[in-house]
Amino acid sequence: MSSTWGDRVKISVFGESHGKAIGAVLDGLPAGEPLDFDEIALQMSRRAPGRDRSGTPRKESDLPQILSGVLNGTTTGAPLCAVIENTNTRSGDYENLRSVPRPGHADYPAALRYRGFQDVRGGGHFSGRLTAPLVFAGAVCRQILARRGVLIGAHVASVGAEKDIPFDPVCIPDEQLRRLSCVCFPVNSPEAESRIRAAIERARLTQNSVGGVVECAVTGVPAGLGGPLFGGMESAFSAVLFGIPACKGVEFGAGFGAAELTGAENNDAYYYDGGAVRTKTNRAGGILGGITTGMPIVFRAAFKPTPSIGLEQDSVDLNAKTNTRLRVQGRHDPCVVPRAVPVVEAAAALVLINAMNETNGGAEK
């Protein structure tokens, strides 16, 4: 159980929020892939803090420095290590958290797991800041995938009670995914954006926070990736998605909604569209029996509200062994969902680049 994931393409994420630097090693990338660094910087900026009032006021340039695995702008096939310095840290804000854990945060279980030696400043290795290396890794992988026809895009599906228009799972234009995947507050409906921004602003003004859902779509994935049982694509996606801090639910296609349907309603009927087999609906979310069907992959990830809120809350003092009250200091997002969108896209990119080289067995070159 570790901060390392993958088999063909492995990622090892390191760093603590207020330590010297955070970063990632990507091992197993194909050689000879040119990287567009402007595109990487764009993806980093979508997640970076300090953009607007919907996120934390902490500002970080988040420019990754690539230490290895790239020569003349092209991957060499050796492990790619990228490091992002932490520059804007105000660690004094966090000292009391070592004895008084924040409700809803990892403070308490981490203190048990690491026997008090964990870095609590800014959440340490549990900080949402650790998603920056994920976004970097995703930005690299999605460029490689795009060259093979795979497009990834996600949007803020909901925040609190406010909802965006969901994807049409049988028809997701490239243009839609391209547009979503280059903006900071990606929604399908401009009208929804203002409602959602208002909900976040309400949370911010009341020193509270609010949760939401990210919906992600991937098109161009060849049919036949994945496998039965634990080798399925849903297992792979969910293992990475639940690795994103604050993610508490993952569903594919109709998801929990499928639990309320009949088979006749939920089954996706096949038909020939020219020479290609397609389905009239896509309640499977592009995955059956753990294997891609060739239809768009569609899934949703639920994010809980940021646990760090300005309101006073009940907690305990682990040193004094007494009940106490806590008001969390520091700079925090009233809602992580907009910034989680590029992280979810990055998770999808990691899973897919790891799966794309899959064939059934060892000797089919």
Place this chain on the structure above:
Amino acid sequence: MSSTWGDRVKISVFGESHGKAIGAVLDGLPAGEPLDFDEIALQMSRRAPGRDRSGTPRKESDLPQILSGVLNGTTTGAPLCAVIENTNTRSGDYENLRSVPRPGHADYPAALRYRGFQDVRGGGHFSGRLTAPLVFAGAVCRQILARRGVLIGAHVASVGAEKDIPFDPVCIPDEQLRRLSCVCFPVNSPEAESRIRAAIERARLTQNSVGGVVECAVTGVPAGLGGPLFGGMESAFSAVLFGIPACKGVEFGAGFGAAELTGAENNDAYYYDGGAVRTKTNRAGGILGGITTGMPIVFRAAFKPTPSIGLEQDSVDLNAKTNTRLRVQGRHDPCVVPRAVPVVEAAAALVLINAMNETNGGAEK
């Protein structure tokens, strides 16, 4: 991507629905654990087909034969292999499925992945029958866990629109879990059972099927298991749960509901209960930052309706390359949810036995 899972305790599942046998190898079990074979048989019977009209009429005794890893009723520490013979197969029912894939089933993507060589009879390796070895493995692991104070139980939380009473996530009596985990149609409310059975019967009578949700709880798990990022408990649970055929959604604690809450609503306040730290609510489902909090672990898994229904559906003929109509023959469950309950419990047992030996690093014996 394979039918193998785990690191400390590994499971390798094999078999095809209408092949000679199915089974599993469990590698890494502790030595010296006595096994109660009646208890294993009880768990197998909860999942076994042919019990009542809510499941498939196919009957299998499903008695596992243990080939290795057990001596004088006690684990030896060597890999434990159990084999379950397939006796009641009617393979003639499936021959046309090689060219005409069932909507909602793995037939089509499996045909691509295995280039037509997959065993289609009864769904082959994709059959729900492959959950029998999972239940066996879970039955072994839960006995070992129970000796360490860990109890697992699940119930039919909903079928279609009919709902059972959910767990109270802050207080789940041992008695409740013990009762649920030894019956075939586990519900918290006897009244709900009749409504849910009626919904399944309606689906059966209309040659249709219906989906549902299983809710699972685990008590007695020590705080401090798991880790950040991909090493979190949610990632581990979801990777196995999505390996269960028909599972399309997984959520922990408040799950997707947390996306509609504010931080003040969703955070679980800490307090001292005698000398122990507990939370007043448990919207986290017993996991924060990927690490167990010591509160009950609570999660839900959504199952889609069985894709094999008697109603005629649109499909394609992959040989003729034309559209066609399909009426699925064979014996099928109108609802897999009641039989999925022991499978979900088994998945939880596997994840926990694999995690229980986790410590932070290599040299802390």
Place this chain on the structure above:
Amino acid sequence: MSSTWGDRVKISVFGESHGKAIGAVLDGLPAGEPLDFDEIALQMSRRAPGRDRSGTPRKESDLPQILSGVLNGTTTGAPLCAVIENTNTRSGDYENLRSVPRPGHADYPAALRYRGFQDVRGGGHFSGRLTAPLVFAGAVCRQILARRGVLIGAHVASVGAEKDIPFDPVCIPDEQLRRLSCVCFPVNSPEAESRIRAAIERARLTQNSVGGVVECAVTGVPAGLGGPLFGGMESAFSAVLFGIPACKGVEFGAGFGAAELTGAENNDAYYYDGGAVRTKTNRAGGILGGITTGMPIVFRAAFKPTPSIGLEQDSVDLNAKTNTRLRVQGRHDPCVVPRAVPVVEAAAALVLINAMNETNGGAEK
């Protein structure tokens, strides 16, 4: 640390020498591979006991029963499980070994590791008998490899002081490998066979045993398999070879001999042989930087003498906590080396089928 190995093609080996059965699950084989069962039986018979006086007089038919993963004689792509029954067991021979460990055998460390619960009969899971599932797995894999031009063969390079003629590492005819890989006592020199047999017979007549070396060659392996550091082919081969009971040394190409050479002597000069790059010598054993060069892969594995000998030896009584003397009963090989030859070949086949699907990264289909 387990009896499971591999990433693309995984093997999980189970069973105890005097238990009900032994076997293996092979997960990740390509679909659509026809299997020649006579060829499998031939390989099993090369390893099987009871052939002549150079091995143990225990007789086992060792016919594997395939439970899954094969339909109409062809792989389905689902996990292939094969089971071999244990029929000829005389467990009474072993009872005293629980308290008096055999020198040179795993008895003592296994008793500590499994706290006395391990199956000691016939060596339990540590028995050389567990190499039968390995040979089965290798027999499956080498058929698939042969169709891709990869040939594997090994010989008894030495027993005690008696040596066979080694391979010429730059030129190994297919015919030589084909001949070696279908006989029970494979040597390059018929004259060497009689000397080696005599050495084994001397050990047998004195109730002693004797060690030896197996040399293995693989031709037809494409250049470019493997990778740097821990991902190298030498790491992969050695991890499986040291999994064979009694193996205490592994070397590639010039191996330990290279430690006595200068660079000018050890470097293999390149030249063009028609359009193909070859080396004039092959002291690298076909592997440089962990990657195959396209030249034959050549390695040697050293096997210690069978620890179970009829001579009386010093040991301890773990129950009485006193020194004692031990005379090992039971039927044992005076020399495992001839029977280890097909096991070494099988190990090579497993490593290669797992590596053949390797490319540099995730998206190069």
Place this chain on the structure above:
Amino acid sequence: MSSTWGDRVKISVFGESHGKAIGAVLDGLPAGEPLDFDEIALQMSRRAPGRDRSGTPRKESDLPQILSGVLNGTTTGAPLCAVIENTNTRSGDYENLRSVPRPGHADYPAALRYRGFQDVRGGGHFSGRLTAPLVFAGAVCRQILARRGVLIGAHVASVGAEKDIPFDPVCIPDEQLRRLSCVCFPVNSPEAESRIRAAIERARLTQNSVGGVVECAVTGVPAGLGGPLFGGMESAFSAVLFGIPACKGVEFGAGFGAAELTGAENNDAYYYDGGAVRTKTNRAGGILGGITTGMPIVFRAAFKPTPSIGLEQDSVDLNAKTNTRLRVQGRHDPCVVPRAVPVVEAAAALVLINAMNETNGGAEK
């Protein structure tokens, strides 16, 4: 197949010889371990180039910068990333190697594997320089192990035909290991050092190189670590040792010598030494059935002579597709063996810290 290794404690090594930096991520270290940075620097200096004429004249300070996982000099339990800058690079020396591969080096197979995109400067990711992060990781792990009573030391067992006195495998004083593990040219016999240095100097003066053997011992390892088949300690050690560039052979205890012995000679007789079980000899090298016996672990790794030599050699021009001659420019070690000693010790430390947390299965806390 990757530059990542381990399960409980994972290491991911990155970097290219003439790139910006090299380094490693260590994931899974226990929290709360104080690190002695002077001791780390000492280990780094033992491997660092430019010390004396037995190694390359390239000078690197090799001071690792720790980016994460350490707070106030103590491990936090989060992944530890250390980066070592490359400062002293003369890349012009290597340009012609892209078309004319050096005999005995990874140039040619790497060019095939990475399709010409690999970084060839200084050997890129295949450079011996990548052992610096290994030594760093080992320096961290051995401090943690030493606190648990485990000591590691190695010596230059031989260079060419010149040999040092081997370890006495039944009795290795702590003092001996402590002395070896802090010097740059570790030998058991001072007299051997001068002979060995002379052999290296002869190779240097003739623009040649020479191979050798490193022998390593580990004391204080508890009995019962490891397991049968692929889970054995020999498999673990060898997988990491063969990851060290130029390693071509690995043997444990009597190793290849055991192949020439009888069982009566090779078996290690047990006896009670006070209350402890010991063996009178230790031809097993402290490992039986893949499991530690409690006796010292002793193994040897053979290193081939450095392939980069000043003498002119035959090679090919891959662009011109013609035979050619090559004289390797650049600064190279006439013998890597003295500098390989701390690398072998580091490999042992990695394997042991990964294994120390092993127990038989998932639920034995």
